[in-house]
Amino acid sequence: MNRRTESSPLTFEPEWTGPTPDATPFNNDNRWTVLSTSISALIVGSIAWLAVNTMPPVTGGNVENASRGFLPYRLFLQLTQGGTNALFASVAPMPGVQQQPTGLDRAANAERAAKRPSIETHTITLDAGDTLAGALENAGISADDANAAIAAMGKVHNARSLRAGTEFEITYNTRPDIAGASANDPSSDDDDDSDMTKASAVPGEPITRLISIKFSPSVDHDITITRAADGGFTATDTIKQLVSHVHRAGATIDGSLYLSAMRAGIPTDVVGEMIKMFSYKVDFQRDIHPGDSFEVFYDYYYTPEGQPARQGQISYAMMKIDGKPIVLYRYQANPNDPAEYFDASGESVKGMLMKTPVDGARITSSFGMRFHPVLGYSRMHKGVDFGVPIGTPVMAAGAGTIAFIGWSNGYGRFVKINHGSGYATAYGHLSRFTPGLHVGSKVRQAQIIAYSGNTGMSTGPHLHYETMVNSAQVNPLKLKMAQGRKLGGKDLRAFQGERLKIDDKLAATKLETKVADVATNLRNGGTK
Template sequence: MFRRILNLAVLALVVTASCTAEKPAAPAPEPQPVIPAQPAALEPERSYEVHSALVRPNETIVSALGRIGVEVAQTNAIVDALAGIFDFRKINIGDELRITTSAGELELFELRRGPVEEYRVRKEGDRLVGSAREFKVEKEVVRIAGTLESSLWDAIMRTGEEPLVAMAFADVLAFDVDFYLDPRKGDTFQIVIEKYIHEGRTVRYGDVLAAEYDGQLVGRKRVFRYPNPETGRLEYYAEGGGAARRTFLKTPLKFAFISSKFGSRFHPILKYLKQHEGVDYAAGTGTPVWAIADGTVTLAGYNGACGNMVAVRHSNGLESIYCHFSKIASGIHAGGRVAQKTVIGYVGMTGRATGPHLHFAVKRGGRFINPLSLKFPPSDPLPASELPKFAEAIEPMQELLGNLKLASANHQVEVVGP
């Protein structure tokens, strides 16, 4: 009995030891290979096509873009996107058009009209959005001066400025100086004008603020820009307040030279002496021609030996006649009114002519008179009550013109203000 109990006790101890003994550690799992993350699939690269064109004579935006494959419906969408921003009826010869497409769809349209004028239409989602590109343009006031060696045009070109300066100067003084007959070697000029600059480049000129021509035949002529107190329109006045504007211009062109005067002459085509009932101005084809005064157009069309011709009747009984135009200006027609300095046509050689020139004639009471002998009074001067204000306004310009020292090279350009 005792032995049986002892055996049971030993068995219990063995079982307890077995239960409390540490179990062997489970084998570590084998490492799994690391699979790198796959990159997201790339969209196929888009291809773009760019086409450009310059606007040609007599083209519309539809025909210009049509040359580079733009359909009418797409052109209409471009025009609609720029509605209120740009009027496509104003496109000019030489304007640059550029279209960027992808998969046949418009991405970008660009219209470049000069160094600081650009318009764009860009695709944004499902819409076309138009905008005008902004450029930083700075305004300077410059004084330009020189001495004539041959002509005013050549003298201004020697200053390094653009031809527009010469034209603006002649425009301002057209009532006082005949730039075909009056200039002499040694005459001097000064002009104070606004100039707009973009990245060091002149992009355009603004208003002429003051101008002076000191000539051996005409003496010293000075004019200053000042608003007309009645109309508010900017006009030009002499130092004493007298109007620079006259009822009639001295000449109908800015620059040319007289090739034949009024009177008897040997006709170059008919080959006999014939009364020349006007003045011929030699100028390049396409040179613009002004109406010398306000009036009503009595004839605008082809008229035999005179070729393309315009005649204008004026209020004081005079009639001015312009012949041999290469083209009559748009909008000029019989019965229409024209203002002084309106461009009525362009120099040519239609009709009986041996070369491009303007035949200019004037009638009084139905009879031809010599245009070069005509003298006309100026328009109304500033009222006396306005003179103190005018004198104060032009004083800075008077100082600029009065203190000028011509450079040894006989021409100079000086920046005088922002």
């Protein structure tokens, strides 16, 4: 029996007569590679076998849809497609099965889409007392963008002239607020989103980027403010080419001239001008009766789309009262002087004083003795009261100089005008005065001097109107005033020539009892 010594450990030496160990291909590393590959193949094969054998038999319909719904199959696809292992990545899905995005893919796509800026357009309206900068900031636009856009607009339009009610169409980029997301999420590296991501990463910073502002300060102007390539803003003012359209309109009066003209489709500013023309000769409260008629020949300017823009000229107007026509023609004797209206004989329609200093007025109290509604007893009413809403413009009945403007006891806010030759007019219970007027101011006939109200000793909104001759009040409705100038010589001959031209145009123009649809006419190429 052989005995081992402690100094000689027991070793087993395999009998090998071939090459040295360094030359053999089956060393320890190679053995483990073969073993791991075999195990991986076995796992993949087992999963594939489970996926195929757990599918129910398909007797009809789509094999693709039936096989795709089972967990082993989905697990197999995730293992073969989602991993980074070369062996798993080399295994393809079953033939005939179309690869579909997984829930994780869909979520990633949705998140990526949410990070992309979207373009939005909204309309904001400027309210009374608001500024455009404030309105833009309330809509989510940054103060820097708002101020830069308004500064650019200032080159073509004064921001201080913007009126309440003006609508602005604003276009901007916007995206969900993901403040801080780009700093914490390394996957947020889309190049096209980089600017917005940086902007959103600052807490409290606006998440919108203004692109453009569009608005129309008047119907014939369109202003556009756009962001330039360098990030600044530029403004353009597009002036629309207006088209003149001639109208000959008229109607029978039913109620009042104003309402009858409006029902005939005549623009409000034309109606107002016509009332001023006849206010020297007609008492609109007492002279007009149902069945009377009127006619007006005027031109009006429209945008290319047919939207009314502004009034042109009234060349002719006629009112038939109690069967008697009052005809007026426009004539401008001197290009440096304003045009006037004359009757067929060449006499100016203008009297020294207008009969009615407000439009659309009705008489609520006449000149003479009456029971005073405030004092409670009868006394002389030394003027005429016109019932009009608060804020109705009050015109100077004639040219003159302001002798008093301010508060006058029971009259409330009060204006008195001296017209010369001992004539004066007074206006009481006003709500406010036209800015810039003071004692000594010169006013022209029909100039707006104040606005009706309900101040002083008054029981309701109205205008108290007085006329004075040598400091004594007289009835305004019965006052006989000298008429305006009468043309003569070459001026009369020039006027008669102009009158004949207007008559020829009238004869060639069809009378409209309802003003036509100009927009349709312009679309069809009409410009008459």
